[in-house]
Amino acid sequence: MADAYQAHLDIYEKDFGVRFTKEDCLGREFWHCVPVDHQASVKDHAWQVGYFRNLKVIPDSQEVLAELSSRHDVYIASAAMQFPNSLREKSDWLDEHFPFIPWQKRILCGHKHVLKGDVLIDDRAYNLEKFEGRRLLFTSPHNTGLTDFERVSSWKEIASLFL
Incomplete structure (x- = not known):
């Protein structure tokens, strides 16, 4: 996202x-x-103040997540506790870019190992390791050498899997 x-x-x-x-x-x-x-x-x-608030949106994520959320029970989970400004900035960022996902469906947490669900999409392998559902590793430069998880490289690819 x-x-x-x-x-x-x-x-x-x-x-x-x-x-x-x-x-x-x-x-x-x-x-x-x-x-x-x-x-x-x-x-x-x-x-830094503003780091999370000013992140660019990954192409197609807004459109695909809007469609997914109209057909499925979509939650957004983000590790938001490590950095002091992260919690508020991520919440404000989501309000601006993903207003169709209400605050009740946002999980701003520490470790994601507590999550339960059918699918988890993440760019950090350590967030996927203990997840019991389908685990999708979203390609980012830092994870290109990893092969332990099913990989997705774009939001259009995610759309093709679930829409």
């Missing part, structure tokens, strides 16, 4: 004047791609 990886690339370019593409970073967290003396800065991005 939200392109956090691209946000790291954009902030880094703004701060250091060096442009990376997602293809430059395949199989790695972005902070592993930058010089050692810049790594702490990248790790601090998510602590």
Whole structure:
């Protein structure tokens, strides 16, 4: 839904004047791609006010989730407790970009291992490991080398599976 990886690339370019593409970073967290003396800065991005509020929407996610939510019982689960600004900013971001998913169907949590359901779509493998339903790994540069889960690479691909 939200392109956090691209946000790291954009902030880094703004701060250091060096442009990376997602293809430059395949199989790695972005902070592993930058010089050692810049790594702490990248790790601090998510602590900045506005980081989560200003994330770009992944193409087709709004349309596909609107259609999915009209046919299925869709909940949005997001790990929102690690960073102080995350909870409010993620809630406001969802209000703006996904208003058709009401607050009652939003789970802003710590670890996602508590989730139960039929399907979980996530870009972090550790969020999928203990989930008992269908587990879909959404492709992001940091997870391209993982093969333990069924993979999806776009919201149109998700639409083809469930609509």
